[in-house]
Amino acid sequence: xxxxxxxxxxxxxxxxxxxxxxxxxxxxxxxxxxxxxxxxxxxxxxxxxxxxxxxxxxxxxxxxxxxxxxxxxxxxxxxxxxxxxxxxxxxxxxxxxxxxxxxxxxxxxxxxxxxxxxxxxxxxxx
Amino acid sequence: xxxxxxxxxxxxxxxxxxxxxxxxxxxxxxxxxxxxxxxxxxxxxxxxxxxxxxxxxxxxxxxxxxxxxxxxxxxxxxxxxxxxxxxxxxxxxxxxxxxxxxxxxxxxxxxxxxxxxxxxxxxxxx
DNA sequence: TGGTTTTATAACCACATGGTTTTTATCGTG
DNA sequence: CACGATAAAAACCATGTGGTTATAAAACCA
Numbered sequence: 497x498x499x500x501x502x503x504x505x506x507x508x509x510x511x512x513x514x515x516x517x518x519x520x521x522x523x524x525x526x527x528x529x530x531x532x533x534x535x536x537x538x539x540x541x542x543x544x545x546x547x548x549x550x551x552x553x554x555x556x557x558x559x560x561x562x563x564x565x566x567x568x569x570x571x572x573x574x575x576x577x578x579x580x581x582x583x584x585x586x587x588x589x590x591x592x593x594x595x596x597x598x599x600x601x602x603x604x605x606x607x608x609x610x611x612x613x614x615x616x617x618x619x620x621x622x
Numbered sequence: 623x624x625x626x627x628x629x630x631x632x633x634x635x636x637x638x639x640x641x642x643x644x645x646x647x648x649x650x651x652x653x654x655x656x657x658x659x660x661x662x663x664x665x666x667x668x669x670x671x672x673x674x675x676x677x678x679x680x681x682x683x684x685x686x687x688x689x690x691x692x693x694x695x696x697x698x699x700x701x702x703x704x705x706x707x708x709x710x711x712x713x714x715x716x717x718x719x720x721x722x723x724x725x726x727x728x729x730x731x732x733x734x735x736x737x738x739x740x741x742x743x744x745x746x747x748x
Numbered sequence: 749t750g751g752t753t754t755t756a757t758a759a760c761c762a763c764a765t766g767g768t769t770t771t772t773a774t775c776g777t778g
Numbered sequence: 779c780a781c782g783a784t785a786a787a788a789a790c791c792a793t794g795t796g797g798t799t800a801t802a803a804a805a806c807c808a
Binding site: 654656666669689690691 | 783784785786787
Binding site for chain 1: 634636637638706
């Protein structure tokens with residue numbers, strides 16, 4: 497198991513456009529809080545809060561450079577999130593979806609039972 | 623651009639363990655609300671709310687089967703989310719991160735300028 | 749020392765979220 | 779028709795989130 501809380505925090509962190517923009521900018525290299533705040537029409541404390549969220553999710557780590565606290569990206573949580581997504585996305589996109597839609601249309605007469613379809617997307621179910 | 627609001631909704635929807643579990647279960651095939659609610663220690667309306675969130679994010683669509691409203695997965699938003707992630711994850715994992723860390727250590731003497739590092743992760747050049 | 753820069757904290761606000769219970773709507777069946 | 783099952787909606791509550799301004803802390807510079 498991958499740790500539900502980490503996934504929670506990661507996806508929650510990614511759910512905000514400001515934070516995604518911060519990550520995007522951070523992908524171009526380290527940046528300080530004021531550097532990060534500059535492009536946004538938003539106060540510095542607001543950015544600090546966003547950074548705290550990103551930090552809690554493990555998506556950024558921070559260094560020390562005098563008064564500055566340079567932010568840098570951390571890829572690990574992203575990998576977990578991507579892994580989770582990829583798992584299901586592949587299944588849905590490939591195996592089901594189209595097939596499913598077809599079956600539903602064609603079988604709509606036959607509709608009685610509760611269990612159809614093979615079912616075994618991520619094995620033991622974690 | 624991919625549509626910020628869709629990404630917002632998608633990631634937000636994925637940020638809740640109950641909803642991820644619902645998606646996981648849904649990956650095994652269609653299910654009704656009561657079927658989905660069963661494994662959770664939670665009321666039916668709570669599940670209905672979660673489903674509404676998933677629906678708003680386009681992650682599930684619903685059919686009609688008498689009183690039942692069978693839920694089914696939709697893969698499209700997942701692809702967008704994965705695409706977004708993959709973009710950055712690759713960059714961070716491969717190009718930067720390690721290199722970055724090394725440079726920081728080695729250059730820590732040299733620290734004066736504001737702009738170092740090549741920088742062009744999601745630039746127009748792609 | 750005192751001032752400036754950088755960042756974090758505190759206190760506050762409006763609103764969204766996740767849950768509850770109760771009620772209502774819809775449909776199938778006796 | 780009335781009942782039972784399925785699902786949604788309403789009303790409500792506690793807590794979290796995203797923002798604000800004002801203040802404080804930490805480090806450099808004059």
